[in-house]
Amino acid sequence: MDNKKSEGQAAALPPSNERPTLKTIAFMTGLGITTVSRALKDAPDISAETKERVRLVARQIGYQPNRAGVRLRTGKTNVISLILSLEEEIMGLTSPMVIGISEILASTQYHLVVTPYRTQGNALDPVRYVLETGAADGVIISRTEPKDPRVALMMERNFPFATHGRTEMGFSHPYHDFDNERFAYEAVRRLVEMGRKRLILLQPPPYLTFYLHMRGGFERGVRDFGATAVPFNTVNLDNSLLDIREAAEGVFSGPDAPDGIVSGSGGGAVALIAALEANGLKLGQEIDMVSKEPHMFLQWLRPEVVTMREDIRLAGRELAKAVIARIEGIPPEELQTLSYPIPTE
Amino acid sequence: MDNKKSEGQAAALPPSNERPTLKTIAFMTGLGITTVSRALKDAPDISAETKERVRLVARQIGYQPNRAGVRLRTGKTNVISLILSLEEEIMGLTSPMVIGISEILASTQYHLVVTPYRTQGNALDPVRYVLETGAADGVIISRTEPKDPRVALMMERNFPFATHGRTEMGFSHPYHDFDNERFAYEAVRRLVEMGRKRLILLQPPPYLTFYLHMRGGFERGVRDFGATAVPFNTVNLDNSLLDIREAAEGVFSGPDAPDGIVSGSGGGAVALIAALEANGLKLGQEIDMVSKEPHMFLQWLRPEVVTMREDIRLAGRELAKAVIARIEGIPPEELQTLSYPIPTE
DNA sequence: CAAAACACCTGTATCGTTACAGATTTATAG
DNA sequence: CTATAAATCTGTAACGATACAGGTGTTTTG
Numbered sequence: 001m002d003n004k005k006s007e008g009q010a011a012a013l014p015p016s017n018e019r020p021t022l023k024t025i026a027f028m029t030g031l032g033i034t035t036v037s038r039a040l041k042d043a044p045d046i047s048a049e050t051k052e053r054v055r056l057v058a059r060q061i062g063y064q065p066n067r068a069g070v071r072l073r074t075g076k077t078n079v080i081s082l083i084l085s086l087e088e089e090i091m092g093l094t095s096p097m098v099i100g101i102s103e104i105l106a107s108t109q110y111h112l113v114v115t116p117y118r119t120q121g122n123a124l125d126p127v128r129y130v131l132e133t134g135a136a137d138g139v140i141i142s143r144t145e146p147k148d149p150r151v152a153l154m155m156e157r158n159f160p161f162a163t164h165g166r167t168e169m170g171f172s173h174p175y176h177d178f179d180n181e182r183f184a185y186e187a188v189r190r191l192v193e194m195g196r197k198r199l200i201l202l203q204p205p206p207y208l209t210f211y212l213h214m215r216g217g218f219e220r221g222v223r224d225f226g227a228t229a230v231p232f233n234t235v236n237l238d239n240s241l242l243d244i245r246e247a248a249e250g251v252f253s254g255p256d257a258p259d260g261i262v263s264g265s266g267g268g269a270v271a272l273i274a275a276l277e278a279n280g281l282k283l284g285q286e287i288d289m290v291s292k293e294p295h296m297f298l299q300w301l302r303p304e305v306v307t308m309r310e311d312i313r314l315a316g317r318e319l320a321k322a323v324i325a326r327i328e329g330i331p332p333e334e335l336q337t338l339s340y341p342i343p344t345e
Numbered sequence: 346m347d348n349k350k351s352e353g354q355a356a357a358l359p360p361s362n363e364r365p366t367l368k369t370i371a372f373m374t375g376l377g378i379t380t381v382s383r384a385l386k387d388a389p390d391i392s393a394e395t396k397e398r399v400r401l402v403a404r405q406i407g408y409q410p411n412r413a414g415v416r417l418r419t420g421k422t423n424v425i426s427l428i429l430s431l432e433e434e435i436m437g438l439t440s441p442m443v444i445g446i447s448e449i450l451a452s453t454q455y456h457l458v459v460t461p462y463r464t465q466g467n468a469l470d471p472v473r474y475v476l477e478t479g480a481a482d483g484v485i486i487s488r489t490e491p492k493d494p495r496v497a498l499m500m501e502r503n504f505p506f507a508t509h510g511r512t513e514m515g516f517s518h519p520y521h522d523f524d525n526e527r528f529a530y531e532a533v534r535r536l537v538e539m540g541r542k543r544l545i546l547l548q549p550p551p552y553l554t555f556y557l558h559m560r561g562g563f564e565r566g567v568r569d570f571g572a573t574a575v576p577f578n579t580v581n582l583d584n585s586l587l588d589i590r591e592a593a594e595g596v597f598s599g600p601d602a603p604d605g606i607v608s609g610s611g612g613g614a615v616a617l618i619a620a621l622e623a624n625g626l627k628l629g630q631e632i633d634m635v636s637k638e639p640h641m642f643l644q645w646l647r648p649e650v651v652t653m654r655e656d657i658r659l660a661g662r663e664l665a666k667a668v669i670a671r672i673e674g675i676p677p678e679e680l681q682t683l684s685y686p687i688p689t690e
Numbered sequence: 691c692a693a694a695a696c697a698c699c700t701g702t703a704t705c706g707t708t709a710c711a712g713a714t715t716t717a718t719a720g
Numbered sequence: 721c722t723a724t725a726a727a728t729c730t731g732t733a734a735c736g737a738t739a740c741a742g743g744t745g746t747t748t749t750g
Contacts, residue, residue, distance in 0.1 A: 019477065021706055032730040037708060045728060064478055068416035069706030072735045077413075086448055092440030099431055099439070102461040106431075111480070112459045116447040132364065133409055135456070241641055267640065274645035295612065296586055300619035301646045366736055377700040382738060390698060414736030417705045 100316020188221025445661020
């Protein structure tokens with residue numbers, strides 16, 4: 001009769017040797033499941049002593065909340081989705097990005113889910129998927145456009161996200177970006193310092209925001225330092241290295257050939273070098289180049305190239321921190337960071 | 346009174362404008378929730394007409410099962426976990442691997458979750474985590490060892506997984522591997538054909554399985570083709586490019602310097618080239634090299650290097666297919682694939 | 691034509707967690 | 721010494737899906 005008390009939530013079942021749940025802890029401590037739940041989240045209506053006891057037992061038996069249970073009840077997924085193009089990247093930007101994000105998430109409850117999309121035109125699909133199915137608490141996207149429909153959609157739904165790259169949409173959102181304006185500007189400066197005048201830029205595709213930055217920096221440099229921009233628009237960083245090489249061979253062998261190159265990526269630089277050398281040109285002699293350098297390839301195999309590093313792993317870390325902060329309600333204005341070209345010596 | 350019938354599961358609630366659930370479909374079709382559930386999984390005790398009706402409505406309103414609900418009830422997570430070292434890779438193997446896996450998972454219900462570990466010694470942690478928390482239905486690991494404790498653990502628990510790389514543990518499990526034995530063997534053949542005799546191998550760290558393969562192929566080649574293996578054990582593919590370069594400079598400048606190089610990675614090759622050129626050697630003259638080529642770097646910047654490609658994206662695809670097949674109960678023996686060096690151009 | 695078989699559908703309980711609305715005990719107020 | 725307020729704790733319901741054990745109506749069997 002008196003054991004009514006022990007017939008409550010807590011004592012209903014033996015501990016069992018399965019994965020521990022709140023019920024297990026409730027049984028072990030003699031408390032109710034609700035109490036245990038609230039104790040673990042440090043609720044104000046639980047006594048300090050009880051909290052301590054619950055935490056102790058929880059740690060002891062290695063309790064980890066069941067993600068499906070939490071997710072079903074609260075809608076919180078504890079997932080960050082990285083949205084990736086399957087076509088992306090000649091030269092794995094993805095690796096350091098994934099690693100950087102993982103580094104940050106490792107010390108949180110968040111898991112990283114990679115959500116791919118097939119082609120350029122379908123970039124909105126995975127975002128819609130996440131929004132509609134509630135597959136994640138926050139999203140990281142890259143390849144941003146000045147008016148980015150993905151950003152518009154997530155803003156409208158008030159869904160936490162961070163972008164690798166800026167937009168120009170008249171409101172602020174979390175981002176991390178590399179200062180491509182400065183990169184190109186400094187690149188032009190260096191080339192002019194080396195006596196080069198007729199410059200080409202291997203640039204991003206025109207619809208991406210960082211095209212504007214890189215192009216802008218390039219043109220400002222050309223103006224400020226008194227050089228000439230030679231057109232090179234038939235290919236961009238999204239083309240295959242083979243296409244870039246082919247297009248470059250055309251430019252180098254044509255009239256008014258350039259004598260200076262700014263390459264927006266290390267992979268592209270290799271194609272450009274192959275092209276210019278196929279035309280009998282030599283770096284450091286008839287022509288010079290400034291490029292981003294993902295590894296040590298250019299530095300060691302073509303030391304004549306002036307290289308600057310872009311830290312993608314850092315970008316991953318910053319983006320991860322930004323989405324999480326956004327999820328936690330930090331205002332977007334405080335979650336915008338820029339990184340700068342790192343000179344390689 | 347008669348409306349008892351309509352007070353059952355189905356009619357309890359209006360459709361609401363939230364995300365549709367089984368209840369929504371039940372309401373719309375006038376069926377019970379259970380019936381809808383079973384209809385959607387094509388159970389035999391539901392009439393063909395009902396199934397058709399349910400499927401139609403489900404498609405119409407864009408029903409997608411709630412993952413948390415399924416997971417909580419059935420334990421099925423619909424997640425594949427890719428376990429990654431945060432230190433991994435000088436030259437992003439991860440990118441094409443992630444892309445390859447995603448390509449396959451995109452047409453399934455599976456999501457890809459990246460689960461990192463910090464350092465070599467902690468490789469078992471993420472595996473334990475997945476096993477203990479049931480975070481995934483299957484796991485993909487790389488950097489396998491001949492006696493791999495992760496493999497042992499997952500076999501013991503009968504947990505589906507696939508490895509990038511083989512093991513030597515006396516039982517079979519799903520894997521995909523690159524034939525490093527053949528790579529090294531062919532590399533030696535090529536070098537000997539070019540008249541080289543004193544060969545070094547930039548090899549994997551000795552505790553990884555593919556060390557045995559690459560080393561084995563190298564030594565078999567040395568024997569078969571009559572060359573000499575020059576020791577080069579102070580560094581391996583896990584060292585930084587700087588360390589490799591430094592060690593290589595020592596070997597090239599020492600007595601009995603090698604005249605042929607087999608490099609197990611493209612990144613390593615760059616370091617070796619930097620080293621040998623710093624010693625005044627020239628590829629194709631005093632020395633030759635065969636290397637894996639991740640991109641077009643070597644091919645275009647040092648065409649004297651003989652390169653072979655390893656298709657990591659393919660590995661990702663194969664591994665994804667293998668885990669899923671394993672989850673579906675296909676015997677491991679049928680899930681073992683090997684890929685072969687791809688001669689470049 | 692009653693009994694058994696069949697075809698098809700449905701309610702209940704449950705997975706683990708948390709929001710919410712009490713319940714119980716003890717301390718404070720009047 | 722009763723009424724109120726704190727301080728703690730707890731049961732119930734619900735999130736969405738599914739396993740299981742019926743239920744109902746129709747058809748077949750003997």
